[in-house]
Amino acid sequence: MQEHLPTAKTNFNRLAGTLVLDEPVSKVRLVSPARAKVLESLGIESVRDLVTHYPRRYIDMSQVETVTRASIGEMCTIIGNIHEIHLKTPKPRLSLVEISLVDRSGTLLITCFRQPWLMDTLKQGMRIAVSGKLEFNYGFKRMTNPFIEVLDESFNEESGLIVPVHSACAKISTALMRRLISNALELCQGTYDPLPLDLRCRYRLLSRQHALANIHFPTESSETESARRRLVYEELLFLELYLMTQGSLRSREKQARAHQIDGNYVEKLTSNLPFTLTDEQTIARDELLAVMNKSAAANHLLLGDVGTGKTIVAAFGIAACADTGTQALMMAPTEILARQYALKLGEIFETIGIGSEVLTSSTPAVERETILAKAAAGTIDVLFGTHALLEDDVVMKDCSFVVIDEQHRFGVNQRAKLLAKGDAVDALYLSATPIPRSLALALYGDLSLSYLKTRPRNLAGNTTKVYPRTLRGNAYDAALKALSLGKQVYVVCPLVGKTAVEEESTKKVQSREASPSFEEEAYTWAAISIEAESDLEGEDLKAARKEAEFLQNTVFRHYQVDLLHGKMSGAEKQEAMTRFSQGETHVLVATTIIEVGVDVVNASVMIIEDADRFGLAQLHQLRGRVGRGDEPGEVFLISSSKAPAALERLAAMEATEDGFELASFDLSLRREGDILGNRQHGASVLKLVNVVRDAKIIEAAHADAQEILDIDPTLESETYRPLGREMRLAFKDAQKTFGG
Numbered sequence: 001m002q003e004h005l006p007t008a009k010t011n012f013n014r015l016a017g018t019l020v021l022d023e024p025v026s027k028v029r030l031v032s033p034a035r036a037k038v039l040e041s042l043g044i045e046s047v048r049d050l051v052t053h054y055p056r057r058y059i060d061m062s063q064v065e066t067v068t069r070a071s072i073g074e075m076c077t078i079i080g081n082i083h084e085i086h087l088k089t090p091k092p093r094l095s096l097v098e099i100s101l102v103d104r105s106g107t108l109l110i111t112c113f114r115q116p117w118l119m120d121t122l123k124q125g126m127r128i129a130v131s132g133k134l135e136f137n138y139g140f141k142r143m144t145n146p147f148i149e150v151l152d153e154s155f156n157e158e159s160g161l162i163v164p165v166h167s168a169c170a171k172i173s174t175a176l177m178r179r180l181i182s183n184a185l186e187l188c189q190g191t192y193d194p195l196p197l198d199l200r201c202r203y204r205l206l207s208r209q210h211a212l213a214n215i216h217f218p219t220e221s222s223e224t225e226s227a228r229r230r231l232v233y234e235e236l237l238f239l240e241l242y243l244m245t246q247g248s249l250r251s252r253e254k255q256a257r258a259h260q261i262d263g264n265y266v267e268k269l270t271s272n273l274p275f276t277l278t279d280e281q282t283i284a285r286d287e288l289l290a291v292m293n294k295s296a297a298a299n300h301l302l303l304g305d306v307g308t309g310k311t312i313v314a315a316f317g318i319a320a321c322a323d324t325g326t327q328a329l330m331m332a333p334t335e336i337l338a339r340q341y342a343l344k345l346g347e348i349f350e351t352i353g354i355g356s357e358v359l360t361s362s363t364p365a366v367e368r369e370t371i372l373a374k375a376a377a378g379t380i381d382v383l384f385g386t387h388a389l390l391e392d393d394v395v396m397k398d399c400s401f402v403v404i405d406e407q408h409r410f411g412v413n414q415r416a417k418l419l420a421k422g423d424a425v426d427a428l429y430l431s432a433t434p435i436p437r438s439l440a441l442a443l444y445g446d447l448s449l450s451y452l453k454t455r456p457r458n459l460a461g462n463t464t465k466v467y468p469r470t471l472r473g474n475a476y477d478a479a480l481k482a483l484s485l486g487k488q489v490y491v492v493c494p495l496v497g498k499t500a501v502e503e504e505s506t507k508k509v510q511s512r513e514a515s516p517s518f519e520e521e522a523y524t525w526a527a528i529s530i531e532a533e534s535d536l537e538g539e540d541l542k543a544a545r546k547e548a549e550f551l552q553n554t555v556f557r558h559y560q561v562d563l564l565h566g567k568m569s570g571a572e573k574q575e576a577m578t579r580f581s582q583g584e585t586h587v588l589v590a591t592t593i594i595e596v597g598v599d600v601v602n603a604s605v606m607i608i609e610d611a612d613r614f615g616l617a618q619l620h621q622l623r624g625r626v627g628r629g630d631e632p633g634e635v636f637l638i639s640s641s642k643a644p645a646a647l648e649r650l651a652a653m654e655a656t657e658d659g660f661e662l663a664s665f666d667l668s669l670r671r672e673g674d675i676l677g678n679r680q681h682g683a684s685v686l687k688l689v690n691v692v693r694d695a696k697i698i699e700a701a702h703a704d705a706q707e708i709l710d711i712d713p714t715l716e717s718e719t720y721r722p723l724g725r726e727m728r729l730a731f732k733d734a735q736k737t738f739g740g
Helices: 014-022 033-041 047-051 174-187 197-203 208-216 221-249 264-272 279-292 310-324 335-352 365-377 412-419 437-443 469-484 500-512 518-534 538-553 570-581 616-623 644-655 659-668 677-681 695-711 721-730 732-738
Strands: 057-060 075-091 094-102 107-113 127-133 135-137 140-144 147-150 162-165 299-304 327-331 356-359 382-385 399-405 426-431 448-452 462-468 488-492 561-564 587-590 603-608 633-639
Touching: 014 047, 047 174, 057 221, 075 107, 127 140, 147 162, 174 208, 208 221, 221 437, 221 695, 221 721, 264 310, 264 335, 279 299, 279 310, 279 426, 279 448, 299 310, 310 327, 310 335, 310 382, 310 399, 310 426, 310 448, 335 356, 335 382, 335 570, 356 365, 399 412, 437 448, 437 695, 462 469, 462 644, 469 488, 469 603, 469 633, 538 561, 538 587, 561 570, 603 616, 616 633, 616 644, 616 659, 633 644, 644 659, 721 732
Parallel strands: 107 140, 299 426, 299 448, 327 382, 327 399, 356 382, 399 426, 462 633, 488 587, 488 603, 561 587, 603 633
Antiparallel strands: 057 162, 075 094, 075 127, 094 107, 127 147, 135 140
16 A cells, blocks of 8 residues: 555755646656546646645545444445455346455455446455445345455555545546556655745645645545645635736726715715615725725625615715716616616716716617717716627716626626726626625635625515425415505516526536535526526417416406516516506516516515525525515425425525525535636636635635735745746636636
8 A cells, every 4th residue: 555655755856846747647657648638538637637636535444343343324444355256237237246355253245336347456365445334134234336445465454544535437546546646746746835934834834745745645634634724725825816916907007096085976975865874884885985095996896685785885986986077887787777776876866966877778779879979978977787888889988987786697708898998997896696705705806895784674574485386375375465465476487498508507406416506506597597588488488478377367366467577678678567666566477587676665475486496596686576665575485396405405595584694504515625616717726625614714815815915916026936826827727718
């Protein structure tokens, strides 16, 4: 077993050991051209890729049991000799290898399904260690598909062994993978450590060389934790440095505007509000104005749960923009929301003398020309709109502030195009997707953050109940009772014909019997809902109409039922929402188009069909549409799934109405590894980070990255040049993807 450990060297070349990390993996001993191709299929192309191919788990063989003493139903490790081994094919396309393992106390039967290659690697008389769950049937203790390790003569059972288990494949076994990684570590012995000495001393971190050796080949469990802590910090520091340097690019060589934050319009807005700001809103307003007052371009993210009043905070940024004599743009993901801004904020702005207009794809041509002329002339202070704001002919005379609501619903290029409507504009991003601070820092390390967690209204809150489809009548009874009291009802239907992206997302959920990650919900489900709405096919529309007709003719036959879906034109959507908001419609059957921004105070009940098909973030957004007045709302989640994991997820919706608590719960269910994935950054750099467990490390890395860039913005000094080089290498693929 000792041959797997890297051989210590004293006369190594540190520069060569560092540079070899980025050499092709074929440089590693025993990596033939054929093996290099196999490794490439696993995402391993360089020596660096190989040494950062971390174990997915460990088998602790230091606690070895005999066959007789091992407990049924428990995980254990047993060492013995192979007495017999046979290959059987009881059914076509089904092979199994049966092994009889004998130790000094008895016999263990082992069954390995679909692993015929074991016949080539295991032979009678071999000494092996097996680790797995012990079962008992047909009179023998058994294991099914255990981890198997062939032991050589150097293995000392009394000293024990921790065996790393790396992801491998049929052509490269876990044993061979360990050998290759050992050879790679030997090749890069003495590599320079990119972390400055003061940071390693501050946190008592291992050197990179020791951390890599210990995480791959630990001799005791404590070594893996200290190694992981060092490598997690390194990953996160690279990430935060990358995000912060990328965030500064758009204002490089441009002069950002330092906005006036105590002017006449800001003062008038404060005195003309029909309500008093909450303490949280006041803090968020002051934090926004503070970054807008700086001479550097602001990148500010306002995270607020549903109904916490993010829009009014954004209004103060627009007022500061007007005080500075410049213009603002505010982009929403839907026309309904954009027109709602124009209606609610527009009225307040008109009172204090701030001019506004709204521009969408359904704006009539003549009206559009007039609006564009005003924007170019500078007679509009703020222009609300949808994707229509991205058109090339939308030109502002002097835009210095941009607000993007539900920013994750817009692509990277779309956000960049809006920001390009002015020179080094201040940017405010709004998000109603509740993201814990640790995840927010990992996703948006280049942004300053503000939070709104308390709703100024709806003190009574909502109640959420989960019902199986067979008890859907209970939800209808509650809806009928609310209607009899003069309230209104939403019935939300999932899309019948899913997009290819959503289909793949659903397959992932089903395959691991759990929800998608919270980040996946926030970025995939939300984006899908818009794509699917715009691509709604005839069958989807037919199904939605059928549901509305069914409810109108049966359950709600004494009330007016209306339909709202993504295939409708902008004018049709607005008319449907106007009818509902004015009380002409009692029940609104809708798809997820109502997810964001719809505000009908009289709506008190929501029924969500097939709720298990939605992500938790989306369900939380949807239920925020009811109970927006002084009386509590009722939300009913109708599940068509009986899977325990799906029901557990929905039960979390019953347990809490706090979106941030819900997000933390969802994150706690995630598996180890790269929670963020490739969607956000274009490179699978975070291999070890867990945003729940590593929250404190994320905070530390974020603060350290900011401190480093304050000292050396380009990372070109002697102290930070190695750190800058490693950061750029880690994100070289992301820079190609996003043009960084």
